Amino acid sequence: MKLLRINMENLTYRYEDLPDSELLWGGRALTSKIVHDEVPPTAHPLGPHNKLVLANGVLTGSLASSAERSSMGGKSPLTGGIKESNAGGTAGLKLGRLGLRAIIFEGIRDDFQIIRIHKDGVEFEPARDLLDQPISEAAAKIRQRYGEDVGLYMIGVAGERKMLTAAIANMDKDKSPTRFYGRGGLGAVAGAKGIKAVILDDTGVERNKPKDPQRFRSAMKIYAQWLREAPGTGKIFPELGTAAMVKTTNKLGALPTRNFSTGSFEGHEAISGETLRETILARGGEGTPTHACMPGCAIRCSNIYADVNGKRITSPIEYENIGLLGSNLGIDDLDAVVELNRLCNEYGVDTIETGAAIGVAMEAGLLNFGDKEGAINLLKELGEGTPLGRIIGGGAELVGKIYGVRKVPVVKGQAMPAYDPRSIKGLGVTFATSPQGADHTAGQTVRAQVNHHDASGQVEVSREAQKVNTIFDILGICYFASSAVAGRFDLLADMVSGYIGREITADDIVGLAQETLRMEHAFNRGAGMTKAHDRLPEHFYEEINPASQTVFDVPEEELLAIGTEGRVS
C-alpha cells in the first residue's frame, strides 16, 4: 500500500510507502492523523498550509458489502476545525486498485487542474473546459475523454468559488456523479488548491485480493448474513431508503420544520419514505426505490427518482435531503424537494448545509416558508454566483450573520442534519461535542433504545455512538451496517485480519477509533476550540420544541466530559 503526495503549487508528486504495521490506519483515522500531524491547527483553511487528504477505509476495495467508502479530510473552512467527510460510490474502489491508501494534496494555486492518476504515475492538465457548468456535464466530458470506467472526484461551481457549502462529488456504480463528501466545505479546500477533478484510471491494474482469502471470505459470509437478517439493513433500507426516517422523527417531534422551529410537519406524509417509494414505483421508467451506490452493497438504501415520464431526475433522495430541503423549508412537495436536491448535486453543495441556509433566509424574511418556487430560484442564484447566491452558498451561519438572524441551527459553524436535538437528545450531545460539528454520522443515536426526550444517560449513548461511527469510518464500511453488526466487532476484526493479512483484534479497532477522536479534539483545541464550542445554539436550551414539548437540557458538565476540553487530560 502506498500514499501519494501531490503538490498542487508545483504540480509535482511522490509516492510513499504505508508500512504493513500501519495497515489498520484507514479512512477517518488516516485523514485525521495526517491533518493532525501535518497541518498547523491555526492554518487558514484556504491557505497553503492546509491539506486535503483522501483516504480509503481499511476494507475499501475488498468488495465486502457496504465497504467501499473513502474519506476526505482537512481543516474545514466551515467549522475552523478538523474535518472528515466520507462517501460511498466507486472512487474508493479505484483508488484501492491503484494500490493507494491515500492521496495528500498540498499547496494552493489559482487555476484549476485535472489530475489523472494511473498505474504509472500522475498527469496534470488544465481544467478550463470543465469549469462553470453542472457537475453532470463536466463528469460526462470526463468519462468521454478518459474512459467510461474511470473513478472520479470532482467539485462543482460552488467549489470553484470556494463557497463554504461546497462538497466533492464522486460517481455511483451507475456513473452518476451524485455521491458527495458533503460536510464541512471540503469542496472549497479543493477549490483553493485548484483541484477541479481527480481521475482514477485503473487500466492494467490487477484486482485487489485478500491476503488470507479463506478467513476473509468466511467472516464476510457471516457479515452478509447479519446484514440480511437485521430489520434495518435487510428490509427497511432496501425498501424505503433512509427516508423511512421521516415518519419516525415526525412522531418523535424531531423532524426539523420551518428552520427548526418545531419538530413535526403537517405536510410530512407528502414527503415520507412511503410516499417516495410509491411515487417512484408509480412513475416507473428509470426510477427505482432500491439502488446500491457502491458495487455489491447489500443494503441498497439509495434510489433513483424519475419524473412523471419516467425519466431520471437525480439520485439519491435521502432522509437528510427531505428533512432539510423539505420540512425545514415548510415544503411538502416531493418534486420540489427533488428539484432542490438535483440543483445541489449539480452545483456541488452539501444539501444539509444548503437546506439549513435557505431555512435561515426564510427566517430572515427573504422568502416565506413553503415558497417552493422561491427556494428553487434562490438556489439557482447560488449556481449563478450572484451576491445573494454567494450568501446562501456561505451556509447557514453566514446567512444568519449577514441578515442578523439569531436562530441559526449550527454547531461549530456547521448546520445540523435533520434531527431536532431537543427531541433526540443523544444526537444533541453528538452535535454539541463531536469534533466534526453538528453531524449525525459522527454519532447517530436515533436507533438507541432510550427515551429520546429524556436527558439522562444521553452522554453515554452518544459516547458509544461516536466510537462506533468512528470505527465504521475507519474501516470504510457504511455506518448503516452498524445496526446489523451491533457491537460484534470481533467479526470486523476477523474480516480485517483476513483482508490485510495481519492479526487485528476488536480492541485494536476500538483503540484506533478512540485515538482518532483524541487527535481530532487535540487539533480542534489547537485551532482554538474550547468547551464554549461544545454547545448547541442558545435557543435550543430555552425555546420549547412544540412538537416534543422539550428543550435541550443535557447538563453542561456532562457535555464537558466528552467534549473538546474534557479530553485534555
Add this chain to the structure above:
Amino acid sequence: MKLLRINMENLTYRYEDLPDSELLWGGRALTSKIVHDEVPPTAHPLGPHNKLVLANGVLTGSLASSAERSSMGGKSPLTGGIKESNAGGTAGLKLGRLGLRAIIFEGIRDDFQIIRIHKDGVEFEPARDLLDQPISEAAAKIRQRYGEDVGLYMIGVAGERKMLTAAIANMDKDKSPTRFYGRGGLGAVAGAKGIKAVILDDTGVERNKPKDPQRFRSAMKIYAQWLREAPGTGKIFPELGTAAMVKTTNKLGALPTRNFSTGSFEGHEAISGETLRETILARGGEGTPTHACMPGCAIRCSNIYADVNGKRITSPIEYENIGLLGSNLGIDDLDAVVELNRLCNEYGVDTIETGAAIGVAMEAGLLNFGDKEGAINLLKELGEGTPLGRIIGGGAELVGKIYGVRKVPVVKGQAMPAYDPRSIKGLGVTFATSPQGADHTAGQTVRAQVNHHDASGQVEVSREAQKVNTIFDILGICYFASSAVAGRFDLLADMVSGYIGREITADDIVGLAQETLRMEHAFNRGAGMTKAHDRLPEHFYEEINPASQTVFDVPEEELLAIGTEGRVS
C-alpha cells in the same frame, strides 16, 4: 451617581445606586465589569442575554479638556468577545448631568423605540418615522421634536438591519451626529434590542460640580498646560488632525495600501494631513481644519470638510478613514474618501471595518483597486440593503468568507485599523493580543521610541500601551492626551480625587486598568477564545510587506504572555 437599567423587552426601567466606594468604576472598567458579571460569555450577541452598557468615564461631565468620552460595551457580534468602544461628542456630558454613570439595556424586541431620559424618568415611543433614513435626517427630526440641546445616541440603517459593521452615533458640540462608537458592531446589538435612539434631556438639571473644586481645578490647570506644551496635543493635532499620521506611516511602510498588500501608497500626498488642511483652508466656507468634538477640548483634532462651494460635507476626516477608505482601496482622491466617509456616517457603520470590507471585495475582484466610483456605489448598496450591500455590511471577515478570499486583515473577526502590523510591530502585538480584537486604541504604540520594524521588545511596548489606553478609557479622557500626560498618572489621580471627592492614587487607577483587562480576557476565555485567537492572519507572518521589507515575527511565546490564555494564571 446612579445606574439606570432599562428592559427593552418590557419597556420598563429602574435606577440603582452606584456606591461612593465604586466611583472609580467608569467607562471601560464599568462596561467590562457589567458585561463580565452579567452576560453569559456564550450568549448570542443578538439574543436576550446580551446587554448593551453605556457608561461615562470617571471624569466625563467634569469639563476637563478632552474628558467627555463615554463607553459602550457588550458582547460583540463581530468578534464574539467582549467589546468596549468609546467616543467623544456630547452625549456623555448629558448623561453625567442626569446623574447617571451608566445605562444598562437588557432584553430584545422586534420593533424600534425612542428612549427619552429626563430628570424625572424614562419614556418610550415608537421610532417608526426615524427608520430607513440617513442618520443626519433622523437626528434633525429628533432635535426638532425634543429640543436642540438634547444629547443623543442613535443607530442608522446598518444597526436597524443588525449588520456587523453597525456603529452608534452621537452628536459633536455642533450637533453633527458623526461621533461614533464604531468598533465591534455594537450598533447591531442596539438594533437587536430595538434601540433606535436614546435622548438625554437635561432640562432642569444642575451642572455637575467637582466635590473638591480647588483640588480639581489646580490639577486641571497643570493638565491643560501639559496639553498645550506637548507637540502632539499642542500643535500637530490642532493643525493637521489625526491625518498628520499619513506621512509618518507611509514612511514607515505602515500605511495600508490595496488591502494591506503593501505599506506605502504612491498617491499618499493627495490624501495626507497637509493636503487635507490646505484643501479645507482653500475652500473656506463652513470647513475648518481645527475643530473640537467635545465642549472645551484643547486638542481639537477634528475638522469639518466642505465642498468647493464651502458647504459642509461631513466631519471629521480622520487618519483611520483616510487609511482604510483611501490608500487601502488604492484611492488617492480626498473628495472620494470624504464621500465614502460621509456615507458611512449616514448609514451608521464603522469606517475602519467598512473600508477593510471594501478592500477585501477588491481583493476578490468585485471591483478594481482605485475604482472610487465603484467603491462609492458599493457602499450605497450597503445603504440600500441589497444582498451585496449586506455582504459589505457584514465586515471584512464575512466578505472574505463569502468570496473565498484568504488575505483578510482581521483579528478576532475585527478589521485592522490603518497600521500594517508588519511595520509597526508593537501595534501588531496589540492587534493580536488585545481582548478587543484588532484595535489601535486598545494599545497604540506608534509614538513609542522604538524601531517599529524590529520585533524585539514590542510585547513590553504593547503591554504598557494597553495599560495606558485602558486607563484613559476608564477616565473618559481621549487617549490622544496620553502623549502629554506621559505616564504621570499622579496628576490624573489628583484630578479624579478632586472631582469625585475620594482619595484616589495612581496605583488605584493602574490597578483598575489591569483588573479591567483581566476581566475582559476572562470573558473572552469563557466565550471560547484561546491563544489560537491571539494571532495575526497567516499571511502577515509569511508575506513580506514590500514597503518595509518585513514580516510580523514577534514570537508566539511572547504573545502568549500577554494574550488571552497567558493571563489565566
